[in-house]
Amino acid sequence: MVIHMEADLKREPSVGKKKIKVSSVVMYLLLGIFAVIQIYPLIWLFLFSFKDNNEIFSGNAMGLPLVWRASNYSDVLTNGNVAVYLLNSVIVTGITIVLSTILITTSAYAIARMHWKLSHAFLNFILLGMMVPLHATLLPLFIVLKNLGLLNSYLSLILPYTAFALPMGIFIMVGFFRDVPKEMEESACLDGCGIYRMFYSIVLPLVRPAIATVAIFTFLSSWNELMFANTFVSNDNLKTLTVGIMSLSGQQGTHWGPIGAGLVIATVPTLIIYFLFSDQLQKSVIAGAIKG
Amino acid sequence: MDRLLSRKRTILLFILPTFILLTVIIVIPIFFSLHYSTLKWDGFSKEVFVGFENYKNLFVNNTDGFIQAVINSLVLALISVGIQIPFSLVLALTLARGIRGERFFRTVYFIPVIISTVVIGQLWMKIYNNDYGMLNTVLKAIGLGSLTDAWLADTKTALASVFVAMVWQYVGYYMLLLYAGAKSISPDIYEAARIDGAGEATMAFHITIPLMKPILAVCIVFAVTGSFKAFDLIYVMTNGGPLHSTEVPTTLMYTTIFTRYQYGYGSAMAIFIIIECLVFTLVINKLFSKNAVE
Structure with missing residues (x-):
């Protein structure tokens, strides 16, 4: 499927001008209202993350904070252990992305370019993996990890996250490799370059956009994953953000400000990535859905 | 080489x-899951082979509310296909016309999709808060104070409240997929239709939507299987309560395995969810490919 994300479809309707104006005002009004509905809860969260309960309970639940209490943030980062959760999420997600990128690019290259009999069968095997929901593997993985003594370790999350990132990643990457012309590799080969050298310095740079697409997808799914994280890790010092902020709201009970601060901290990295790679990210979501 | x-x-x-x-x-x-689902086992004592007993218990003389949980997930699937997707389609078609600000709106609508469901869940718990939540505050402000409620604590409103949050989070997702589908249609087709004097609505119903069938099928499959597999938001917001009113198969499976230690019975639920998803995926794809021929 070809996607003209920014294709300029200029379709000026040819009916009377006045009528157009009214209808487009209504259209923008509705689009605007819906934008507010999608965004305002997050702004509200940002605002109450600076308040304390006195302020919220004495009638200022909605407006700007009277005092911007940055202490809510320093509080949850240190006392609330959120700095540790944040670090854990960065470690788990970071290693998952590196590991899955290596496995995805090498396997996809072997499937798309290299000559071996079972390459088609292997791709089908991987496609089957795409159909399996996490739920079906939860209990068996829990039991295996428990018996291996791997519960409460980074590895207990990194391995499943990497495995579940592979099928779609490989599928997207194989499609990408097939669209890349072989000339560069052939000329490198004539120059007497070995295969590993060629893969690293010629092939990988060529598919950089695809790597970004897949990595963003992997980032989102590992950063936000809850079910495995909640089951395999119970040690507070190893919890990732998703599970950590759930226990935070347990500890903080009804203290809205610190809970809000924790939620904001968990969200900011995602938003930064979103605004930096907005188009790339949207394309990766589309690619994931259409290929998947 | x-x-x-x-x-x-x-x-x-x-x-x-x-x-x-x-x-x-x-x-x-x-x-392993398939194997466990034929056992009566708590993870500690010796496992007993019971054949299809666990599967039978899901539906015959069921006492733990599994049937209600399945019904709830079906309702969610229905809402998702019947309300969420049509709404997303309208948004997608509006933006895909190439209006000014299209990129802005697309970017904004998509934001909730990328945010962790734990954050979304916690946030909506605050929105629904009885005393200081955004919803009740707004209702009071516009003179509808009589409608305020303890949304998530009331068995009559909890399910709908959770569903609203889920629909809210994923509208942007379906909007984006459908938008991409609409954008992939060649502008030449519209050009030809316009020469033939077709209006915007005619073109949407007779050109755009029929050509978007493949992506619509993808969206419907995602919406249905996503509803059957939904876990995070419900787990965070209500964990199936109050009184099982928001229970879905996955939350019940989680409680069955990790709170009641019924490993075999819980695994049967997991297998049921997978089969349910596979069957619905096949049926939906079949329906769409049949339609394409006619």
Whole structure:
């Protein structure tokens, strides 16, 4: 499927001008209202993350904070252990992305370019993996990890996250490799370059956009994953953000400000990535859905 | 070149780690789940083989509310297909016309999709808060104070409240997929239709939507299977309560396994969810491919 994300479809309707104006005002009004509905809860969260309960309970639940209490943030980062959760999420997600990128690019290259009999069968095997929901593997993985003594370790999350990132990643990457012309590799080969050298310095740079697409997808799914994280890790010092902020709201009970601060901290990295790679990210979501 | 690309050692090095990881983490556990689902087992004492007993217990003389949980997930699927997707389609078609600000709106609508469901869940718990939540505050402000409620604590409103949050989070997702589908249609087709004097609405119903069938099928499959597999938001917001009113199969499965230690029975639920998803995926795709022929 070809996607003209920014294709300029200029379709000026040819009916009377006045009528157009009214209808487009209504259209923008509705689009605007819906934008507010999608965004305002997050702004509200940002605002109450600076308040304390006195302020919220004495009638200022909605407006700007009277005092911007940055202490809510320093509080949850240190006392609330959120700095540790944040670090854990960065470690788990970071290693998952590196590991899955290596496995995805090498396997996809072997499937798309290299000559071996079972390459088609292997791709089908991987496609089957795409159909399996996490739920079906939860209990068996829990039991295996428990018996291996791997519960409460980074590895207990990194391995499943990497495995579940592979099928779609490989599928997207194989499609990408097939669209890349072989000339560069052939000329490198004539120059007497070995295969590993060629893969690293010629092939990988060529598919950089695809790597970004897949990595963003992997980032989102590992950063936000809850079910495995909640089951395999119970040690507070190893919890990732998703599970950590759930226990935070347990500890903080009804203290809205610190809970809000924790939620904001968990969200900011995602938003930064979103605004930096907005188009790339949207394309990766589309690619994931259409290929998947 | 061909010699390099046929070297067995390199190929093995490139695929073996992937093969092992997928086999160990995804394939083998499925067979374990199937096996567990035929056992009566609490994870500690000796397992007893009971055949299809666990599957029978899901539906015959069921006492733990599994049937209600399945019904709830079906309702969610229905809402998702009947309200969420049509709404997303309208948004997508509006933006895909190439209006000014299209990129802005697309970017804004998509934001909730990328945010962690735990954050979304916690946020909506605050929105629904009885005393200081955004919803009740707004209702009071516009003079509808009589409608305020303890949304998530009331068995009559909890399910709908959770569903609203889920629909809210994923509207942007379906909007984006449908938008991409609409954008992939060649502008030439519209040009031809316009010459024939077709209006905007006619073009939407007779050109755009029929041509978007493949992506619509994808969206409906995602909406239905996503509803059957939904876990995070419900787990965070209500964990199936109050009094099982928001229970869905996955939350019940989680409680059954990790709180009641009924490993066998819980695994039967997991297998049921997978089969349910597979069946619905096949049926929906079949329906769409049949329509395409006619």
